[in-house]
Amino acid sequence: MADTFSLQRVLETFRSSLSEEKEVYIKYYIAGWQELVAFMNSLGSVFSFISKDVVSKIQILENFLSGENRSHYVTIQSMVRYELENDLVDLTKRGSHPESGCRTLLRLHRALRWLELFLERLRTSSEDSKTSVMCSDAYNESLAQHHPWLIRKAVGVAFCALPGRDTFFDVMNAGDQTQVVALLGESLPLIAEVYQITEDLYVKNNLLELP
Ligand code: 1PW
Numbered sequence: 436m437a438d439t440f441s442l443q444r445v446l447e448t449f450r451s452s453l454s455e456e457k458e459v460y461i462k463y464y465i466a467g468w469q470e471l472v473a474f475m476n477s478l479g480s481v482f483s484f485i486s487k488d489v490v491s492k493i494q495i496l497e498n499f500l501s502g503e504n505r506s507h508y509v510t511i512q513s514m515v516r517y518e519l520e521n522d523l524v525d526l527t528k529r530g531s532h533p534e535s536g537c538r539t540l541l542r543l544h545r546a547l548r549w550l551e552l553f554l555e556r557l558r559t560s561s562e563d564s565k566t567s568v569m570c571s572d573a574y575n576e577s578l579a580q581h582h583p584w585l586i587r588k589a590v591g592v593a594f595c596a597l598p599g600r601d602t603f604f605d606v607m608n609a610g611d612q613t614q615v616v617a618l619l620g621e622s623l624p625l626i627a628e629v630y631q632i633t634e635d636l637y638v639k640n641n642l643l644e645l646p
Pocket of ligand 1: 471474484485488489518542543545546549550580586590646
Protein backbone atom coordinates (compact mmCIF):
# COMPACT_ATOMS: atom_id res chain seq x y z
CA MET A 436 0.00 0.00 0.00
CA ALA A 437 1.36 3.40 -0.94
CA ASP A 438 1.15 6.37 1.42
CA THR A 439 -0.85 8.57 -0.83
CA PHE A 440 -4.45 7.73 -1.34
CA SER A 441 -5.80 6.97 -4.75
CA LEU A 442 -9.47 6.49 -5.47
CA GLN A 443 -8.48 4.33 -8.40
CA ARG A 444 -6.80 1.82 -6.10
CA VAL A 445 -9.88 1.63 -3.87
CA LEU A 446 -11.88 0.82 -6.95
CA GLU A 447 -9.41 -1.87 -7.97
CA THR A 448 -9.32 -3.56 -4.56
CA PHE A 449 -13.10 -3.68 -4.25
CA ARG A 450 -13.29 -5.03 -7.79
CA SER A 451 -10.79 -7.76 -6.88
CA SER A 452 -12.78 -8.64 -3.78
CA LEU A 453 -15.64 -10.22 -5.75
CA SER A 454 -15.14 -13.79 -6.89
CA GLU A 455 -16.88 -15.21 -9.97
CA GLU A 456 -19.39 -16.89 -7.65
CA LYS A 457 -19.99 -13.50 -6.04
CA GLU A 458 -18.25 -14.37 -2.84
CA VAL A 459 -16.22 -11.66 -1.13
CA TYR A 460 -12.49 -12.20 -0.59
CA ILE A 461 -11.58 -10.94 2.88
CA LYS A 462 -8.03 -10.18 1.78
CA TYR A 463 -9.16 -7.58 -0.76
CA TYR A 464 -11.99 -6.31 1.40
CA ILE A 465 -9.51 -5.31 4.08
CA ALA A 466 -7.06 -4.03 1.47
CA GLY A 467 -9.85 -1.65 0.38
CA TRP A 468 -10.20 -0.52 3.98
CA GLN A 469 -6.46 -0.01 4.26
CA GLU A 470 -6.68 2.42 1.37
CA LEU A 471 -9.50 4.24 3.11
CA VAL A 472 -7.44 4.46 6.28
CA ALA A 473 -4.67 6.13 4.25
CA PHE A 474 -7.32 8.54 3.06
CA MET A 475 -8.55 9.29 6.59
CA ASN A 476 -5.00 9.86 7.73
CA SER A 477 -4.46 12.38 4.98
CA LEU A 478 -7.43 14.32 6.34
CA GLY A 479 -5.63 15.14 9.55
CA SER A 480 -5.33 14.07 13.15
CA VAL A 481 -9.00 14.56 14.10
CA PHE A 482 -9.63 11.44 12.11
CA SER A 483 -7.04 9.39 13.92
CA PHE A 484 -9.44 8.04 16.55
CA ILE A 485 -11.72 6.88 13.76
CA SER A 486 -8.93 5.31 11.75
CA LYS A 487 -7.47 3.70 14.88
CA ASP A 488 -10.61 1.66 15.41
CA VAL A 489 -10.71 0.64 11.76
CA VAL A 490 -7.01 -0.31 11.91
CA SER A 491 -7.60 -2.52 14.94
CA LYS A 492 -10.51 -4.24 13.19
CA ILE A 493 -8.35 -4.82 10.11
CA GLN A 494 -5.66 -6.28 12.37
CA ILE A 495 -8.07 -8.76 13.97
CA LEU A 496 -9.10 -10.00 10.54
CA GLU A 497 -5.49 -10.13 9.32
CA ASN A 498 -4.63 -12.34 12.27
CA PHE A 499 -7.33 -14.78 11.16
CA LEU A 500 -6.04 -14.60 7.58
CA SER A 501 -2.55 -15.60 8.63
CA GLY A 502 -3.50 -17.88 11.53
CA GLU A 503 -3.74 -21.64 11.66
CA ASN A 504 -7.37 -21.61 10.50
CA ARG A 505 -6.66 -19.33 7.56
CA SER A 506 -8.14 -21.75 5.03
CA HIS A 507 -11.58 -20.90 6.50
CA TYR A 508 -11.04 -17.16 6.20
CA VAL A 509 -10.70 -16.84 2.45
CA THR A 510 -14.13 -15.35 1.81
CA ILE A 511 -16.71 -13.74 4.06
CA GLN A 512 -18.98 -16.65 3.16
CA SER A 513 -16.49 -19.29 4.28
CA MET A 514 -15.73 -17.34 7.47
CA VAL A 515 -19.43 -17.14 8.43
CA ARG A 516 -19.93 -20.83 7.75
CA TYR A 517 -16.85 -21.86 9.69
CA GLU A 518 -17.39 -19.64 12.73
CA LEU A 519 -21.07 -20.54 13.04
CA GLU A 520 -20.55 -24.26 12.61
CA ASN A 521 -17.86 -24.22 15.28
CA ASP A 522 -19.64 -21.96 17.78
CA LEU A 523 -17.01 -19.27 17.47
CA VAL A 524 -19.43 -16.32 17.55
CA ASP A 525 -21.04 -14.59 20.53
CA LEU A 526 -24.58 -14.32 19.19
CA THR A 527 -26.53 -12.41 21.82
CA LYS A 528 -24.11 -11.05 24.38
CA ARG A 529 -20.38 -10.75 24.61
CA GLY A 530 -18.82 -13.87 26.05
CA SER A 531 -15.95 -16.11 25.14
CA HIS A 532 -15.63 -14.86 21.55
CA PRO A 533 -15.60 -11.05 21.82
CA GLU A 534 -13.50 -10.66 18.68
CA SER A 535 -14.98 -13.12 16.22
CA GLY A 536 -14.40 -12.51 12.54
CA CYS A 537 -18.17 -12.18 12.06
CA ARG A 538 -18.67 -9.38 14.60
CA THR A 539 -15.47 -7.61 13.55
CA LEU A 540 -16.37 -7.62 9.89
CA LEU A 541 -19.90 -6.45 10.75
CA ARG A 542 -18.42 -3.19 12.09
CA LEU A 543 -16.57 -2.57 8.84
CA HIS A 544 -19.65 -3.59 6.90
CA ARG A 545 -21.78 -0.96 8.65
CA ALA A 546 -19.09 1.64 8.03
CA LEU A 547 -19.01 0.68 4.35
CA ARG A 548 -22.66 1.68 4.05
CA TRP A 549 -21.78 5.08 5.44
CA LEU A 550 -18.98 5.39 2.92
CA GLU A 551 -21.28 4.43 0.07
CA LEU A 552 -23.88 7.03 1.08
CA PHE A 553 -21.26 9.69 1.53
CA LEU A 554 -19.51 9.08 -1.80
CA GLU A 555 -22.86 9.10 -3.57
CA ARG A 556 -23.60 12.51 -2.04
CA LEU A 557 -20.18 13.74 -3.06
CA ARG A 558 -20.65 12.47 -6.59
CA THR A 559 -23.93 14.32 -7.05
CA SER A 560 -23.00 17.41 -5.03
CA SER A 561 -22.77 20.94 -6.34
CA GLU A 562 -19.90 23.37 -5.85
CA ASP A 563 -21.38 24.97 -2.77
CA SER A 564 -22.13 21.68 -0.97
CA LYS A 565 -20.40 21.21 2.35
CA THR A 566 -18.42 18.03 2.98
CA SER A 567 -19.21 18.17 6.69
CA VAL A 568 -22.95 18.18 5.95
CA MET A 569 -22.69 15.39 3.39
CA CYS A 570 -20.62 13.35 5.83
CA SER A 571 -22.92 13.78 8.77
CA ASP A 572 -26.11 13.23 6.74
CA ALA A 573 -24.68 9.95 5.46
CA TYR A 574 -23.56 9.08 8.99
CA ASN A 575 -26.93 9.81 10.58
CA GLU A 576 -28.62 7.67 7.98
CA SER A 577 -26.41 4.67 8.65
CA LEU A 578 -23.63 4.12 11.16
CA ALA A 579 -24.89 6.55 13.79
CA GLN A 580 -27.72 4.16 14.65
CA HIS A 581 -25.11 1.70 15.90
CA HIS A 582 -23.04 4.19 17.91
CA PRO A 583 -23.62 5.44 21.45
CA TRP A 584 -24.00 9.16 22.15
CA LEU A 585 -20.38 9.80 23.04
CA ILE A 586 -19.03 8.36 19.80
CA ARG A 587 -21.67 10.21 17.78
CA LYS A 588 -20.52 13.47 19.38
CA ALA A 589 -16.84 12.76 18.70
CA VAL A 590 -17.53 11.76 15.11
CA GLY A 591 -19.55 14.97 14.67
CA VAL A 592 -16.59 17.02 15.85
CA ALA A 593 -14.28 15.24 13.41
CA PHE A 594 -16.68 15.94 10.53
CA CYS A 595 -16.63 19.67 11.30
CA ALA A 596 -12.88 19.64 10.75
CA LEU A 597 -13.17 18.15 7.27
CA PRO A 598 -11.59 20.10 4.43
CA GLY A 599 -13.83 21.65 1.81
CA ARG A 600 -15.13 19.98 -1.30
CA ASP A 601 -12.31 21.15 -3.60
CA THR A 602 -9.61 19.78 -1.30
CA PHE A 603 -11.53 16.55 -1.03
CA PHE A 604 -11.53 16.10 -4.77
CA ASP A 605 -7.79 16.86 -4.87
CA VAL A 606 -6.99 14.35 -2.14
CA MET A 607 -8.71 11.63 -4.14
CA ASN A 608 -5.84 11.84 -6.59
CA ALA A 609 -7.87 10.95 -9.63
CA GLY A 610 -7.64 13.95 -11.91
CA ASP A 611 -9.99 16.91 -12.15
CA GLN A 612 -13.46 16.98 -10.63
CA THR A 613 -15.16 15.64 -13.74
CA GLN A 614 -12.81 12.66 -13.74
CA VAL A 615 -13.34 12.03 -10.04
CA VAL A 616 -17.11 12.16 -10.51
CA ALA A 617 -16.81 9.66 -13.37
CA LEU A 618 -14.65 7.35 -11.31
CA LEU A 619 -17.07 7.57 -8.41
CA GLY A 620 -19.86 6.65 -10.78
CA GLU A 621 -17.87 3.59 -11.73
CA SER A 622 -16.80 2.55 -8.25
CA LEU A 623 -20.00 3.10 -6.31
CA PRO A 624 -21.96 0.24 -7.91
CA LEU A 625 -19.06 -2.06 -6.98
CA ILE A 626 -18.98 -0.92 -3.38
CA ALA A 627 -22.77 -1.21 -3.28
CA GLU A 628 -22.62 -4.74 -4.65
CA VAL A 629 -20.02 -5.87 -2.10
CA TYR A 630 -22.13 -4.25 0.61
CA GLN A 631 -25.33 -5.93 -0.57
CA ILE A 632 -23.81 -9.40 -0.86
CA THR A 633 -22.47 -9.11 2.69
CA GLU A 634 -25.77 -7.71 3.94
CA ASP A 635 -27.76 -10.59 2.38
CA LEU A 636 -25.39 -13.11 3.93
CA TYR A 637 -25.68 -11.53 7.37
CA VAL A 638 -29.49 -11.31 7.10
CA LYS A 639 -29.73 -14.94 6.05
CA ASN A 640 -27.68 -16.02 9.06
CA ASN A 641 -29.30 -13.58 11.44
CA LEU A 642 -26.01 -11.86 12.23
CA LEU A 643 -26.87 -8.18 11.88
CA GLU A 644 -27.04 -7.47 15.61
CA LEU A 645 -23.91 -9.25 16.81
CA PRO A 646 -22.72 -7.73 20.10
C1 1PW B 1 -13.80 10.24 5.13
C2 1PW B 1 -13.61 8.74 4.86
C3 1PW B 1 -13.66 7.92 6.11
C4 1PW B 1 -14.19 6.48 5.89
C5 1PW B 1 -14.23 5.59 7.10
C6 1PW B 1 -15.42 5.70 8.00
C7 1PW B 1 -15.31 4.82 9.18
C8 1PW B 1 -16.14 5.31 10.33
C9 1PW B 1 -15.83 4.54 11.58
C10 1PW B 1 -16.26 5.28 12.81
C11 1PW B 1 -15.53 4.78 14.02
C12 1PW B 1 -15.77 5.65 15.22
C13 1PW B 1 -15.01 5.24 16.46
C14 1PW B 1 -15.15 3.81 16.85
C15 1PW B 1 -16.31 3.23 17.16
C16 1PW B 1 -16.44 1.80 17.54
O1 1PW B 1 -17.03 1.71 18.82
C17 1PW B 1 -17.34 1.11 16.52
N1 1PW B 1 -16.58 0.89 15.30
C18 1PW B 1 -17.07 1.15 14.09
C19 1PW B 1 -16.15 0.91 12.91
O2 1PW B 1 -18.18 1.57 13.89
C20 1PW B 1 -17.92 -0.20 17.00
O3 1PW B 1 -16.92 -1.12 17.28
P1 1PW B 1 -16.97 -1.91 18.69
O4 1PW B 1 -16.86 -0.87 19.78
O5 1PW B 1 -18.30 -2.63 18.74
O6 1PW B 1 -15.80 -2.85 18.66
